[in-house]
Amino acid sequence: METVIAFIIIFGSLVFFHELGHFLFAKKAGIMVREFAIGFGPKILALRKNETLYTIRLLPLGGYVRMAGDDFDTVELQPGYRVGVILNNEDVVEKIYLNREVSNPNVLFIETEKADLSKALFIEGYDEDGNLVKYNVSRNAIVYEKGQETIIAPYDRQFDSKPLGSRAMAIFAGPLFNFILAFFIFLAIGLLHGIPTNEPIISEVISDSPAYSAGMEPGDFIKEVDGVPVKTWTEFTDIVKSSGSEKIQLKVERGGDLVTFAVTPNTVVNEAGEKVGQIGVMYDPPLEKNPMKAFAFGAEQTYTWTKRIFELLGMLVTGKFTIEALSGPVGIYKATEEVAQFGVFSLMNWAAVLSINLGIMNLLPLPALDGGRLLFFLFEGLRGKPVDKQKEGMVHFVGIMLLMVLMLVVTWNDIQRFFF
Structure with a gap:
């Protein structure tokens, strides 16, 4: 039950902030927003305030902001009616x-x-x-x-009446708010839980590893690798990874003394299919609470995960990942269940990563996604006039059908992976 609640809160929050971006920038542009919906399908709750209907719907798999004139919703009275x-x-x-x-x-x-x-x-x-x-x-x-x-909806309140920049911003704001949400979640983690100091201190040495065989111990403070001073754990791991299977000299501080070890890393294949060095040490850094560093931590984590997700997308395009590696709602639910076991801050980190992922996915230039709509705006800017609404609508309709098929395939893969 706790997993269900966590999943609903996390996924609902991501969708809410995504749609809030569309909503706020549409209102700022003077566009009438007919409905702000969380979920799809039949209404569970509905509240009308001024010209907007706010709803929560049965299927918690997304949401939408329905703008006047954006979906052929204008009322027309034909002669004789x-x-x-x-x-x-x-x-x-x-x-x-x-x-x-x-x-x-x-x-x-x-x-x-x-x-x-x-x-x-x-x-x-x-x-x-x-x-x-x-x-x-x-x-x-x-x-x-x-x-x-x-x-x-008078024409000046309709989506199509607004300048290209205002329309593009109303669409782009959804993914943008997902990145902003991720930043604030990482910021909150830094303020409440603390920020890893990134000091190169070994917390655990795996048995039967190269580091264990060399005599390294938990608490060793890495000072140099092959005579090169290191100040952070990241610098240390980057050097070890790039060394492959070549022997390296590690100088560590232990109990106030400097001790040197010769270690020959094992080679492993990472997610990108590259061979990297690994010596078998773990890192559990001390934490510090510093508002300024928490702000930098939020920005750094948002950038790092954005870069990482783009790298994974590139691997999917090049065939290093297959469609079987993708996860849908079932996979996200199972991952949430596993992450929840490590506490609230792990859940917060997971929510931030999902928010970035949602923002990036929506920016892909595919029909029916925000990125697809932005692509049509780009064509409009280059041509000097909008693409025919009927043709654009047909493209988005085909895109929705293809996305539904993809969702069914991914969900079926998740079910087979986790339940069979």
């Missing part, structure tokens, strides 16, 4: 009923001749006495149809 309207004190339409039967006695029925609920904001048609009438429509008019309420 019979609608009911309610006027305010200035004879401006503030409510429009598309239902054939309306019980409200204040409703005036019109057989539409012409109407524009986007730019000119008017309805013209024939009333019940056969007279041609024309009414202006309020910018905040509400359309009622089959029990649903929709606020009309």
Whole structure:
């Protein structure tokens, strides 16, 4: 049960901040946001505030921000369509009923001749006495149809009306907020848990390893490798890895004395398929709490993991990783279960890495993803005019179908990996 709660909190937080980025920058650009949703499928909870409906939906596998004009949601009244309207004190339409039967006695029925609920904001048609009438429509008019309420979106509040830069930023802000969230999680870890000092102090020596055979012990403070001074654990491991199987001289401080060891590393193959040296020592650095260093730690970790995930993507493209190595929701759940055993700070670190991963995945130039939409904006900038909406919509639809197939394949791989 604890794993379920941890998974929901982590995944829900990542989706929330991703969609919050879209939401805030859409609002900043003046775009009407019709719905801010966490999850997909049927609504579990719903709250309307002003022009936006905030919902939590049944399937916790993502979320979305529905912007006016971004999904062909504008209301169009065709000639001959019979609608009911309610006027305010200035004879401006503030409510429009598309239902054939309306019980409200204040409703005036019109057989539409012409109407524009986007730019000119008017309805013209024939009333019940056969007279041609024309009414202006309020910018905040509400359309009622089959029990649903929709606020009309004047063109200047629609996504497509905004400059290219504002539209691109509203889309890019989602992944951007995932990187920002990761930074703040790493920052919180640094402030609350502490930052590894990165001092080259051995915490454990693995038995039957080259270091063990050479006589090295926990607590040894590495001072030099082959006569080269080292100040951090990272510097030390980089030299050992690059040495391959060549013998190296280690000078360590032990009990105030300097001791020298000759060690011949074993060679192992890392994730990138490269042969690297390894001497069999473990690192568990002391921690320090320093606000300034915590800030730097947050930035460094965000950069390091971003770089690492891009490297893994490159390995996937070059075939060093196969699709079987990918994980979907089931794999993430199982990984969360394992990470949770190591405590809350390990979960926080895992959440930060997942947030970066979500940001990067959404920036990939694939249809239906944020990166795919940004790619169309790039084409628009180069061409000087937008790509046809119908064609773009078809590309994104095909992309969604392919992503669903990929998700099913990855999920099936996870099920086989963990349950069979």
